[in-house]
Amino acid sequence: MDELNQKLRQISFLVCDVDGVLTDGRMWFDGEGKPFRCLHARDGTALALWHLAGHKSALVSGLGSKAVEAIAKQWKCSECFQFIKNKGRVGREIAEKYNVPLEQMAFVGDDIIDLTAMRTVGVSVAVGDALPDVRAPEPDVTDSAPPPEALTGHLLAALPPRERTCIRLFYLQGKKYRDIEALTGIPMNSIGPTLKRALA
DSSP states (O other): HHHHHHHHHHHOOOEESTTOOOOOOOOETTTTSSOOOOOOOHHHHHHHHHHTTTTTTEEEEESSSHHHHHHHHTTTOOOOEOOOSSSSHHHHHHHHHHHHOOOGEEEOOSSSSGHHHHHTTEEEEETEEEEEEHSSSSSEEESSSSSTTHHHHOOOOOHHHHHHHHHHIIIIIIOOHHHHHHOOOOHHHHHHHHHHHOOO
């Protein structure tokens, strides 16, 4: 676990598959045959925290639609790749464009098409119901929580307790500095620096 936490702390670019990772894998179609997707708001919150920490993200899909573009824009992802069959190539393109070593990238996937990317980056994450071939050989992280929430949870867990508590109270629960001081005993004038240090 210590080795995994060390690897997770190095991650600065998170790449997520869409269908089966940010959705439950089912495809819905309207009366005109156009697909639409249902996503969880907590994934948006997790990505917002990720970006707030100064990190970047990208969505990559073997399919594509205006909905995926809208999701990427709404969630302020740096990149959105659609109709991609070789997702490993996408990881290398991102690494070159953003000058990010592959070791500092994580990919979250669930299907066979994701394996090339998962084998390319520093940390591979398989969702809980990923195909058996995706879970073996064992990825770095297998989690039943919907990523990116799963990965963000692991990253938060790697923080020192004081910083982790401040992050949860301020960003996830919306507590004010005075409330955090009352709950934790951390002086108000130390909370800002603590949050900044946690997100560094």
